[in-house]
Amino acid sequence: MSKIIAKDKEIAVPGETLAKGMEVLPGIGTCRDGENIMANRLGLVMIEGRTIKLIPLSGRYIPKTGDTIICKVVDVSFNGWRLDTNSAYSAMLSMKDATSDFIARGANLTQYYDLGDYVVCKIVNVTSQKLIDVTMKGPGLRKLKGGRIIEVNPHKVPRIIGKQGSMVVMIKDATRCNIVVGQNGLIWIDGEPLNELLAIQTIRKIERESHLSGLTDKIKEFLEKNGGKLTG
Amino acid sequence: MAYKQRIDGRGFDETRPIEAKVGVIQRADGSAMFKIGNTWAYAAVYGPRNLHPKFLQDPQRGILRCNYNMMPFSSSGERVRPGGSRRSKEISLVTEKALLPVLDLEEFPNSVVDVFIELPQTEAGSRCAGICAASMALADAGLNMKDLVCAVSLGRVDDKLLIDLDYSEESYKDGPVADIPIAMMPNSSKVTLLQMDGEISKEELMELLEKSRKVLMDIYEVQKRALKEKYHEVEV
Missing domain, CATH: 3.30.1370.10 (K Homology domain, type 1)
Structure with a gap:
């Protein structure tokens, strides 16, 4: 006999037992430990039919493919720019993803994006080791001036x-x-x-x-x- | 003279008054305060962050770095010299080892989670208070955790077995004393820290460990309530 112990939209703390029995399924932020479903992190309990999941309330940003993010240029290299993504990992913006302009060999890349500039960009790939590739080609993706x-x-x-x-x-x-x-x-x-x-x-x-x-x-x-x- | 009664009038199985609060430091990713009697611990968690120097990075998982620090006039004894000491280094290490079993940092390779534990005033049991505060702060920082960690000091003064020793008990001169900090994951009852200073028989130690379970569950309830309260305030 399965039983959901946690209430919908209640706060759960790590390790708390949310439900008992095999008929309830663990969703994001939860895990199964034998017959029980436990909270894996601090979050808001959401019960959707037979599934129980946790909505995170706090924590740093975790980069995900497809996200549109605002980044700060922290380094300029031979073939692109390194961006601070406000997470544990920095992103790489390569020359070919940065602009549709022609960039001559050996050009000074700071004339496009200089150190300290903020840009809106989109994550195209995140590897298992959290190497992030971003692009500036797309609607609304640009350098932010002023503000x-x-x-x-x-x-x-x-x-x-x-x-x-x-x-x-x-x-x-x-x-x-x-x-x-x-x-x-x-x-x-x-x-x-x-x-x-x-x-x-x-x-x-x-x-x-x-x-x-x-x-x-x-x-x-x-x-x-x-x-x-x-x-x- | 045998030890008959505790100076502050508590029962032998009783802790000092406990107070806990989460989200006490705005700039931190997660923070918590844990007070047990006159021992106050504040913990702040920063990260996961980029880790430098690079040789410390682990490509399989993030690492945890703890820093335990007593403020210069925090204890009743001599002024504590600011900065690291042999003692603070050891406590930082055991705190780290006590917290690691609950943390899952596989999602954050090559990164670091920094935990800073500051003690503005102490009166014995500071590493336990630090661990309690740090585990709440880690949960507040939204990290994946199997469980919380709760800790308390156990001990023996003369022929009595005590829970949560204060300074006068730790420094009791007229008989043998043992001071045993213990940290446990409350839901699985697994021990993550067990140290001992002093002398105690095996039977007495086993009895103390048995007694500690109830006290640790009480501490867990305090931690749980503090974590829920932070977000409850926002909800109302």
């Missing part, structure tokens, strides 16, 4: 973006800022200084209250209340 970068918990990024980008579009419209959200937890904001500040406050609010339902309405209200101070 400012803030860092958020990468696990809250889906909430900041919202369903089909609804949340970030709302912030963009209300604050008249350009915003790019990287899945690695770096966010670029460019606009009038006061507007930028409001955008940052809004993002921090989302980060703090990401568990709540009805978050979109709350944020809308927050933006309307504070929108009067906006300039530009």
Whole structure:
């Protein structure tokens, strides 16, 4: 007889028994130990039919193929650029993936991307040893000029973006800022200084209250209340 | 004079008051505080991070680096000289070994997880408090873990078997003393640290280990509650 012990949307700590019996299946963040299903990390319990999984709430970014991320150029080599991905591993942007321009042999690569520049790029490959290849060819992938970068918990990024980008579009419209959200937890904001500040406050609010339902309405209200101070 | 009663009036199987909190250091990836009586431990976890120097890297898994540090005027005795010492190096090493069995760092080859344990004030049982705080901080950092680790010191003062010795008991002069820090993974009851200083018979040691199980489970409950509370606050 299988029995689910943990409650839906409850916090589970590592080692906690979530369910007993072989009829329940372990999902992400859980593992089977004999008859029991145990939590493998700290997370929010989600029960989906017979499967039990954990949604991570904290932790560093783990690079995944297909993610669009914001990176900082930390080194320039013969054949490309090394980028800091805000994770334990750096990414390589090769010359052929960086631009469609013709780059002459021996050209100074810093005229394209210099040390300290921020770029939006997409991960094309992650190896088992976590060597990361990124590309700059694709819609929206570019060098970021001006603005400012803030860092958020990468696990809250889906909430900041919202369903089909609804949340970030709302912030963009209300604050008249350009915003790019990287899945690695770096966010670029460019606009009038006061507007930028409001955008940052809004993002921090989302980060703090990401568990709540009805978050979109709350944020809308927050933006309307504070929108009067906006300039530009 | 035989040892009849504990100075602070606790029962022989009782710990000092325990307090735990998670998420106490904003800049860290994971952090926790663990207080047991006058021994306070703060742990901060940074990582997984890029590991340098490169020769330390392990291409199969990430490595764990612990750093135990007592603050200069943290103990009741002499000023502790800042920086590493033989003692702090040893405790850093045993802390690392006590935490490694629960951690799964295979997902992070060539990287490092740094744990910094700071003790602003201590009164015996500091390595145990450090391990408790560090295990909560690692969980808070979102790392894959099989279990938490809870630790407590056991001991013998004169002819009595005690749990969670304080400084006056550790330094008891009128009879034999044994101080035994133990760390355990509560769900599997596996021991990850067992050290001893002093003298004790085999039977007494076995009795103490048996007694420690209940106390460690109580500590586990405190740790669990602290971890859940951090996110509960956000939820409400």
